[in-house]
Amino acid sequence: MALRGTNQEFGRPYNRRIVLESIRLNGPIARGDIARGVGLTVQTVSTIVRELEEQGYILSLREEPKGRGLPPATLRINPEGGYAVGIHLTPLGIDAALINLSGDVIESMHSEAPNVTPDHAFDQIGAMVRDLAGRRAGGRVLGVGMALPGPFGVESMSFIGPTTMTGWKDVALRERLTTATGLPAFFETDMAAAAMGERLYGLGTGYSDYYYLYFGVGLGGAMVHDGSVLRGAWGNAGEIGHIPVVFGGEPCPCGNRGCLERYLSLEARGRWHGSDDAWVAEVGPVFRNAITIIENLFDPETVVLGGLAPPALLERLAGAAELPNSVSARKDRVTPRIVVARGGQHAVLRGAAALAVSGVLSPRFGQIFTAKRQRGGDLLKGGDIAA
Incomplete structure (x- = not known):
């Protein structure tokens, strides 16, 4: 959503949150840039900034002058x-x-x-x-x-x-x-x-449109578009784990058969008696087809592979083999089609x-x-x- 100030009756606490949110998302940022961005006067922003500094929410920093005059102070969140x-x-x-x-x-x-x-x-x-x-x-x-x-x-x-x-x-x-x-x-x-955590603190800071494939006890995902997680009409968008991928395959508790997470999840890995390498080789074709489905549905800049699985296992999956053709197989790509999340299990x-x-x-x-x-x-x- 666009951050805009208000002159409504409840405007003071509302505008304080607007300014703080702008600093949190865009800092370090100058007062004038905040005012232009949220549609408030510089005087109003300065008054709010002074309050937020006094309350310890933000810090004001000023660079060393490189010429005549002092550079404007910039504001950032106080961790x-x-x-x-x-x-x-x-x-x-x-x-x-x-x-x-x-x-x-x-x-x-x-x-x-x-x-x-x-x-x-x-x-x-x-x-x-x-x-x-x-x-x-x-x-x-x-x-x-x-x-x-x-x-x-x-x-x-x-x-x-x-x-x-x-x-x-x-x-x-x-x-x-x-x-x-x-x-x-x-x-x-x-x-x-997890997709939100990666957007704020991990690889997601470098992308505006990506799909986060969550490898947990089950398998899910979320499309991040323009910095926001797409949630769907009832908040359940991204349940890729319940897409049937194997005709007549293993029964799933959801009532269908051959669902993706029956083959690709920590629960599925736990049922496999063998090494990680052998398991990755076994489920590799299913994994690659899942990536292709995601790419053709969402056309992301990349697929970020993360979740609860150990990073070494995620790296093995990401590098298992060459991916099939999809709308993401572009000659002008500058990023890999799959990257492993940096946010880790946190x-x-x-x-x-x-x-x-x-x-x-x-x-x-x-x-x-x-x-x-x-x-x-x-x-x-x-x-x-x-x-």
Whole structure:
């Protein structure tokens, strides 16, 4: 969405978020460039910047003069100006990380909790968030974001089988997460969270249109277009793992046969008794066909291969063999058709935390929060947000 200021009744907290979001996305940036970009006066931006500096959200830097006059000060996010907690819930357990505003993982922890029930999971998550927040005493914890396997809300596919969270049907995720942590809460599919994490902090910073292929317990993906993850009408776009690729193949818990993730996923690798090299050779043709399907459907600049699989395994898959022909087999290509993600296994946690940061700092959240509190306060103004 375009960042634009407003003169509406609730404009002050809204404009503060607009300016902060502009700095977060575009910094280091000068006040004049912010004003032109968001449609506010330089005076209004300067007033907001002064408040944000006083509250510790941003830093002002000035380069050494190279000629006459002083260069304009530029603004950037203060990495320690706030934190968010990213949670990743899988059939194998719970991972959590405290992440600063620059996307650095400050502390992380793991809880072995295979096929955990909702009650136990939220008890564990609450304890983990309190533990992580306590490691930065006095730090501002903006919110918590949780990533978990999808798809959401599909009767025949959600929360069924080894790649999903059995027993989690009809759980009020946002409400339970808020109650467990006392923080503004957000949730997303793990593949979309990973794509977001890679966009902000990994290879995705160099591309505007790419497909993130998420190799986890199951297989999923997300198309990133112009910096945003395409989510679909019900938030389930990218469930490539449930595309049937083998006629009359292995039965899938979704009810179909021969689904892609039955052959290409950590769950599939776990059922294979042999070396990684032998497994890659076995599933190589299926993998290459999957890449071709993605390319012909989305025409991405590249396919970024990431997720929970060890980087060495992803490298073996990416370099397994020459890819078939597709719309991506262009002579004028300047990037490989497949690249391995840089975000590593923390990409999901970074993306989940970024979801919380964006949710709390975004103009949309500003509008919702202002309406709920009847314009009686502003989350960004002073104090410990977790208090």
